[in-house]
Structures are given as structure tokens and as C-alpha cells.
Amino acid sequence: MIYLDNAATTYPKPEEVYQAMIESMKEFGANPGRSGHRLALKAGRAIYETRELLSKLFNIENPMNIIFTSNATEGLNLGIKGILKSGDHVITTSMEHNSVLRPLKALESIGVETTIIQCDKTGMINIDDIEKNIKQNTKMIITTHASNVTGTLFPIDEISKIAHENGLLYMVDAAQTAGVYDIDVKSMNIDILAFPGHKSLLGPQGTGGVYIRDGIDVVEMKEGGTGSKSESLIQPEMLPDKFESGTPNTPGIVGLGAGVKFILKTGIENIRKHEEELTEHFIRELKKIDKVKIYGPCDVSKQAPVVSINLGEEDSSEVSYILDKVFNIAVRPGLHCAPLAHKTIGTFEQGVVRFSIGYFNTHEDIENAVKAVREIAKEI
Amino acid sequence: MIYLDNAATTYPKPEEVYQAMIESMKEFGANPGRSGHRLALKAGRAIYETRELLSKLFNIENPMNIIFTSNATEGLNLGIKGILKSGDHVITTSMEHNSVLRPLKALESIGVETTIIQCDKTGMINIDDIEKNIKQNTKMIITTHASNVTGTLFPIDEISKIAHENGLLYMVDAAQTAGVYDIDVKSMNIDILAFPGHKSLLGPQGTGGVYIRDGIDVVEMKEGGTGSKSESLIQPEMLPDKFESGTPNTPGIVGLGAGVKFILKTGIENIRKHEEELTEHFIRELKKIDKVKIYGPCDVSKQAPVVSINLGEEDSSEVSYILDKVFNIAVRPGLHCAPLAHKTIGTFEQGVVRFSIGYFNTHEDIENAVKAVREIAKEI
Known part of the structure; x- marks a missing residue:
């Protein structure tokens, strides 16, 4: 084939990815961040290592600002539904995936307004069209980094500039680029970056994540056990716990780490x-x-x-x-x-x-x- | 250790679980339900097989009523936040995990009211206390099947009876029992059953699921690509697509299937x-x-x-x-x-x-x- x-x-993944996953399951298959015994601690450290590797790749200062999700879609939903409120306006493009367009469509019912910028026949955006459509209540711009249909690369540097000159948040869907194209959340001034773990980051399916810059008010999608502040019925505010409830996908995240290591090495x-x-x-x-x-x-x-x-x-x-x-x-x-x-x-x-x-x-x-x-x- | x-x-998992995961990644590591080529179809069939195995274990009529999630917490959140609306009242117990209590606490802000039944010193519930607390606006009863602290088993048959005699939904958290205790959603009349894949079902971390009986109105937590009705910006209503957006955790779900197979065999x-x-x-x-x-x-x-x-x-x-x-x-x-x-x-x-x-x-x-x-x- x-x-x-x-x-x-x-497909395939680097051999190291398979090996790291099996090793994590066979050697330290405990629940990370829950118990204090050595296997649980080892699992916790392995997950943290993947956070560090991704931070290196995307130039993220604090690894705790990376939230692990089950795929890019979950990260996009968290960014979209966690930030946009009734009365907000958001600008996106006609080249977006349903993982952006469907959550935005669903938010219409609570009064979130979306402008979809029409791209040209090759999938290119005219960034003047973004600027023209900014309104008083615009809160965020969301674009893909590259179309999953035509591959068309978006000028995320320039869009970021427009966003921040106008006091807007900029969220990037890196589903087709993370692991192949340079993404630097600092120099590119990206506020929210959603990425799958199982595409060019070479990790297994079932992984993904979203970077959320400090200082953005994001409502969590799920509450639950976090292994932290267990005495409280209120979801903790600390990152990444606020957004990561329940047992994480340890073998998946460890495999993703091995994928990122392969990228950094290569x-x-x-x-x-x-x-x-x-x-x-x-x-x-x-x-x-x-x-x-x-x-x-x-x-x-x-x-x-x-x-x-x-x-x-x-x-x-x-x-x-x-x-x-x-x-x-x-x-x-x-x-x-x-x-x-x-x-x-x-x-x-x-x-x-x-x-x-x-x-x-x-x-x-x-x-x-x-x-x-x-x-x-x-x-x- | x-x-x-x-x-x-x-920990550990049956050897078959590790093998099935590696095989799925090496032999058919494509995206299930997306493309039509043989590797993608094979991955799709493997996921369906796990749905069938779980259906057999829990006596679920239609495997499509099983929604795969990243852990039990996500399933509980989907059931809780997808069903309860402002003005609803819900009854739960003092033996619940934060994966039930924290979402309910969060729903207070939108006007969902919770009654927490106090259990006795051994974690036992007096089911009369449930009946006493049913109100005009009570919509659902949520209990664990067994406490994760004391192991105390809950009389889910009897609670189910009370729920349905009073026209209420009954949701069971089977985090500590799925794979060891008999769970029959039909004879026990369970409306929503949330379960982790990585505990007694012997699958890998990163897996879980929730069974949702037909006819219950549940709002999805995430929208996105489903590989179905791609022409539409509206999330499809069909199950499980409505609740399963984005690339699934194929190796995890395949591993979970191997775990369930081991249970059925043993x-x-x-x-x-x-x-x-x-x-x-x-x-x-x-x-x-x-x-x-x-x-x-x-x-x-x-x-x-x-x-x-x-x-x-x-x-x-x-x-x-x-x-x-x-x-x-x-x-x-x-x-x-x-x-x-x-x-x-x-x-x-x-x-x-x-x-x-x-x-x-x-x-x-x-x-x-x-x-x-x-x-x-x-x-x-």
C-alpha cells in the first residue's frame, strides 16, 4: 500500500513512537498525577516531558500552558466555546475545517456572530478582507495555518498583526502544519494554537493539544478529578488541571513525545x-x-x-x-x-x-x- | 513492585491489549471513517468491533449508542451537561467522585439544582432518602455503581426502579465496576452508563465511553468533522457521530476491544x-x-x-x-x-x-x- x-x-509513525507507547504501558502503566508511588510519578514525568518537547517545538515559555486533548477538534472546541460569549463577533475564513465551522455554527444559537471571509479559488485569503470586517464586538480571529483541501498556507504572521493591532485574540488551527512548518507562538504572537498529535507531529491517534496564552479567560469544557485540590468541589484554576479532567492518555502522550523527539532530532x-x-x-x-x-x-x-x-x-x-x-x-x-x-x-x-x-x-x-x-x- | x-x-493489561494496539498502529494506522481506502475501512471496522464487544458485555442493543470518550469523566460530563438545563433538579450522593460533583457544581451557575444524599459511615445509601428528595423539577438521578473510596456497592437495580417509577432518568458511573460486576443496561433499565476503558475493562488509558439510551435529548459537547454529512455546517444528529467529532483514538479503542475480549473469554x-x-x-x-x-x-x-x-x-x-x-x-x-x-x-x-x-x-x-x-x- x-x-x-x-x-x-x-502513517507509519517512527518506530520509536510504537516502542515508547509499549514501554510506557508495560513499564509504568500507572495513573499519572494521582498516586504518589514511583510508577505514578514516572508516568507523570513522562507526560511532562512531552509538554516540554512541544514547548520547545512551538517556543512556548511555560509547558503548563499546553492542554492535552484527544484531538485537534477538542482543542478548537475548547478555544472557541470556552472564549466566545453571547454578543461576541468572530472572524474566520471559507477554508476552515468543520472542526472550526461547526462549533461556530452551534454558537449562533447563543448569540455569537460569525463572519466568514471568502477566500479566492486557490484558497488564498486577502487579509484586507479581515481588517474590513472587524467590528466593535469582534473578539477573535480564527484561521487555519494551511487548508486541508488545497494545502494553501495562510499568512499567520500578518493576520496575527492585524488581530493584535485591533485588540483581538488570534487562534490558529495547525492541523496541517504542526511538525512540518515553523510555528513560534511568541514571535508569531499566537494566542491559542490547536494541533493534532497524530498528523505531522507523528504521535498516535487519540492525541492532540491546545496552547492557551496566559491571561485569557477560558471556560473549561469538562470538570472532574484532576489529582489536585481534591478537597474542593470547584474545578481548580491552575493549568493544565483546569482543562484536563480525568485520567489522561498516558501511552498516547508518551508516543506523541517520541514523535516530537523524532522531529527535533531530524x-x-x-x-x-x-x-x-x-x-x-x-x-x-x-x-x-x-x-x-x-x-x-x-x-x-x-x-x-x-x-x-x-x-x-x-x-x-x-x-x-x-x-x-x-x-x-x-x-x-x-x-x-x-x-x-x-x-x-x-x-x-x-x-x-x-x-x-x-x-x-x-x-x-x-x-x-x-x-x-x-x-x-x-x-x- | x-x-x-x-x-x-x-496494571498490567493482558498481553493481547498491547499486541492489538501495536498491530492496529503498524498494520492499519489510517484514519477510520474518513477515507474509503482499505486501511481506513479496516480501522473503522476495528473500532466497530469494540463497540460490539462492549454491547455484548453491557447488553446494549445497538452498538451505535456507545459513544467513545477519552475517559469516564468525559462521558459523565456529556451526560450531565448535555442533559441538565436551567431549572432542572438532580439527585446524587455523597459518595460520588469529583467527576460527577464538579460538573454539577459548575452547573449551579446556570441554575441547575443538586441534592446530595448523605450516605452512612460505610458509604451505604438509604434509598428511601432518594425517594423523599424527588421534586417537581427533578430530572435525573446520578449514582456511582461502587465507591472509589470504600468500594461500597450501590443497589443500582433498586435506584433504577425508583427513577423510572418517578419518570426520571438514571445515570450510572461504572468507573469501579465495568468489567468485574454484571451490568445489563436493559434489565437494569440504565439510561446513561459512563465507564472508563482503562480500569477493569483492561484497555489502555485514554479510553472510555458512555452508553446513551435512544430517545434522550443530549446536547453534544463538541462539534467538528465526523466523516459524515460533510456538506453540512450543522453537527449530524446520527449516533455516534453527533458526539464523536475529530479523529478517534483508534489504537486505544482497539486495545480496549482486546481487553473486553479477554474479559468475555475469561x-x-x-x-x-x-x-x-x-x-x-x-x-x-x-x-x-x-x-x-x-x-x-x-x-x-x-x-x-x-x-x-x-x-x-x-x-x-x-x-x-x-x-x-x-x-x-x-x-x-x-x-x-x-x-x-x-x-x-x-x-x-x-x-x-x-x-x-x-x-x-x-x-x-x-x-x-x-x-x-x-x-x-x-x-x-
Whole structure:
């Protein structure tokens, strides 16, 4: 199987990730932060180590500002529903995933107002449109760092500048970029950063997190046992306990730590370079094939390693089915949980065939994908 | 290390659990329910298999009524915060964990009223007290199935009867019983059942779930991508998608499935019998030691395999520290995230030393624990 569905989840993971998870379960499978015995303490330290590694990667000063969640979606929900209140206005974009758009839609019922900035056909945002839409009651801007449909990279530096010049919070969905692109919450002045653990951070499914800058008033989504201030019926205010109730996903978080360690050891710039080279080559070769329509910027300097295409008017699910059955290539068709992005690029009916490249893909994988697309294009 | 902290999380897990997790990550580490390729379908089927196994264990008719969560706490929060609205009254008990009490406390601010039934010194509830406290606006009764402090088993059959005779919902926290005690949501008429995956169900940390009977109006906690109805910005109503947004914890859920398979293969009655025997023996031997005060029913027919003690007036943390450092025995001291339970049994200041027994504990473990307690008792 040639796996080109890394935007959904990366596969495989580095061998160290599997090993770290098994080791954590077999060697210190206790409940971290609950009891005081050595196994529980060891589990607690292992979780803290992952916080430190992520802090290093994202230049976060205090590891306690990282909240572990079960996926990026939970982090986005926490940031969105924990911050926005009745009467607030929020600005987002037409390239967002349903993990941003659906919580915002749900908040309409309590009187939160959303402006969705329309991006262009390649998924690019005109940042002047953000500035134009700021109102008296605007509280936050939320954008993706890169579209999961077209890969289009967003100018998060510039958007952050607009946000802070106008006294707004800026929340970034790094689902497609964390682990491949430089993210520095300090220099980029990001207030809330949501990230999955199981995509380019190379950890297992079931992990993710959200960084929340100090000084932002966020209501927790869940209350429960935190192993701290157990005498009180009131959820503690201290971080990360306020937002992390119940037993954490120790093996998952330890695996995520191993993934981040792999990234830091390999060098994020080397990972990016490899993925960019494959993406560039893939786009170049696809352009030579008749009937292939490529969406997005078609320029690796402007996009994450996601390449979405269609073959003439062929249904994207049909093409993906053939890629799987005949060519043993895994991609993702359809709408990718991002309906407005597909409306933006004009593929709401047809969907697209999305190829997404990961660090463990090889030049040969790309060659095989090109060959497969060429053959399918011939047949239709 | 003699591990007697199984009420926090069971350790070790059956070998099959580790193997299933690694296999899921190495063999089909794709995103279930998102793409249509064979790896994604395989992952989706594996998750469904766990739903089926849990349905068998709890006699749940439709596996889709099981919602996977990251722990029992999330399931409890979903049931509590998704159902109770301003003006509602809820009845619970003084033996509940903070995962029930803290969400209820938080709901006070929106006008949800809670009555906490005071249990007796052994943690037993007088069910007449429940009936007496039902009011016009009472919507739900929430109780644990067994206390995490004293092990005290609650008469959930009888409480369920009271609930339904009065047109109320009944929600059960099965954190200490799922996987050891018989739970049949049909015959016991349980409306909402929250359970951790990583305790007696023998799955990994990071897993849990909640069964929600059809026909109950529950608001979701999170919205996001569900891999279904992607064209819509509105969270789908179908189960389990309504409550399961974002990438699931595939390796965790697969591991949980392996844990449940182990239970079904071994026989839940054999597991219970083993744990009861050890608990009975432990209580019997502890009773012979001067200075040992045992809390709870002291009767295996009335309690889960949790035995909480104190040695004279000695601080529970100090005793636990010695058990760890000198005798290599892992227990949990303090308040166990259940402050009202400790007030109920009179140990709010001292805490208790909690020994909790799991299926993989042996007679020898218990003998060693008895010896250790005897020696510490001599010294103080």
C-alpha cells in the first residue's frame, strides 16, 4: 500500500513512537498525577516531558500552558466555546475545517456572530478582507495555518498583526502544519494554537493539544478529578488541571513525545524540505497529464504537502476507489469535512482526490502515484 | 513492585491489549471513517468491533449508542451537561467522585439544582432518602455503581426502579465496576452508563465511553468533522457521530476491544470471584492487626475490591510513602478526588490508604501487603 493520506493521519509513525507507547504501558502503566508511588510519578514525568518537547517545538515559555486533548477538534472546541460569549463577533475564513465551522455554527444559537471571509479559488485569503470586517464586538480571529483541501498556507504572521493591532485574540488551527512548518507562538504572537498529535507531529491517534496564552479567560469544557485540590468541589484554576479532567492518555502522550523527539532530532527543516521536494515533483508531473485539474496554489512555497486534483468530470470517489483497488494507493476523496473550502474552489459537487504527503513517503511513491493517475486519465 | 492501585488504572493489561494496539498502529494506522481506502475501512471496522464487544458485555442493543470518550469523566460530563438545563433538579450522593460533583457544581451557575444524599459511615445509601428528595423539577438521578473510596456497592437495580417509577432518568458511573460486576443496561433499565476503558475493562488509558439510551435529548459537547454529512455546517444528529467529532483514538479503542475480549473469554464471574477471594482474605487478615482501621462495608458481597484503611492517626500519605519506598507496594493515599466520600466516612483530614485489587493480583501480593501493614503498624 502506498499511503498518501497523511493529512488525515500520518502513517507509519517512527518506530520509536510504537516502542515508547509499549514501554510506557508495560513499564509504568500507572495513573499519572494521582498516586504518589514511583510508577505514578514516572508516568507523570513522562507526560511532562512531552509538554516540554512541544514547548520547545512551538517556543512556548511555560509547558503548563499546553492542554492535552484527544484531538485537534477538542482543542478548537475548547478555544472557541470556552472564549466566545453571547454578543461576541468572530472572524474566520471559507477554508476552515468543520472542526472550526461547526462549533461556530452551534454558537449562533447563543448569540455569537460569525463572519466568514471568502477566500479566492486557490484558497488564498486577502487579509484586507479581515481588517474590513472587524467590528466593535469582534473578539477573535480564527484561521487555519494551511487548508486541508488545497494545502494553501495562510499568512499567520500578518493576520496575527492585524488581530493584535485591533485588540483581538488570534487562534490558529495547525492541523496541517504542526511538525512540518515553523510555528513560534511568541514571535508569531499566537494566542491559542490547536494541533493534532497524530498528523505531522507523528504521535498516535487519540492525541492532540491546545496552547492557551496566559491571561485569557477560558471556560473549561469538562470538570472532574484532576489529582489536585481534591478537597474542593470547584474545578481548580491552575493549568493544565483546569482543562484536563480525568485520567489522561498516558501511552498516547508518551508516543506523541517520541514523535516530537523524532522531529527535533531530524530537524523540522529537513522534514519540510523532503516533503516540499516530493510535492513539487508531484505537481510538476501531474501538470503534464491531460484531464488533470490541480487545485490550490500549485507552488510549494505557498502550500503544505497536500495536492488535490480531479480527472475531468469524474467523481472523486470513483477515482479514489480505483487508486485503492487497482493501484494500491490510499488517498482521500470527497469533501474532507470542509464544505466551504470546496465551495470556494468550485468542487462542492465533485469533491477532489486528495493526495497528502508525509515524511516517510519516497520519490518512488510519488512516481507510482503519477503513473497511476496517468493510466486512469487514459481510461476515462 | 506489587501494584495495588487498580482503582486508579489497572496494571498490567493482558498481553493481547498491547499486541492489538501495536498491530492496529503498524498494520492499519489510517484514519477510520474518513477515507474509503482499505486501511481506513479496516480501522473503522476495528473500532466497530469494540463497540460490539462492549454491547455484548453491557447488553446494549445497538452498538451505535456507545459513544467513545477519552475517559469516564468525559462521558459523565456529556451526560450531565448535555442533559441538565436551567431549572432542572438532580439527585446524587455523597459518595460520588469529583467527576460527577464538579460538573454539577459548575452547573449551579446556570441554575441547575443538586441534592446530595448523605450516605452512612460505610458509604451505604438509604434509598428511601432518594425517594423523599424527588421534586417537581427533578430530572435525573446520578449514582456511582461502587465507591472509589470504600468500594461500597450501590443497589443500582433498586435506584433504577425508583427513577423510572418517578419518570426520571438514571445515570450510572461504572468507573469501579465495568468489567468485574454484571451490568445489563436493559434489565437494569440504565439510561446513561459512563465507564472508563482503562480500569477493569483492561484497555489502555485514554479510553472510555458512555452508553446513551435512544430517545434522550443530549446536547453534544463538541462539534467538528465526523466523516459524515460533510456538506453540512450543522453537527449530524446520527449516533455516534453527533458526539464523536475529530479523529478517534483508534489504537486505544482497539486495545480496549482486546481487553473486553479477554474479559468475555475469561468470564466476568471468574474475574469477580478471583478479586473477591483476594479482597475477602485481605480484609480478614487486616482485621487481625492492631491499629488498623478498615473503612467501608468490610464484606465482599457489598463492596468492590477496594480496601481503604488507616493506621491509628498516621497520615495516609506517610503510610503510603513507606509502602512504596520500603515495601515496594503501590497504593493511593489522600482523598481520591472524592472529598464528600471522605467527609462521609470521617477521613477528610487524614485521608485513607487505598489498596485496590485487580485480576492480575495474586494471593502472594495480598500476603505481602498484609505483612507490610503489620510491620508498619508495629513501628508507629
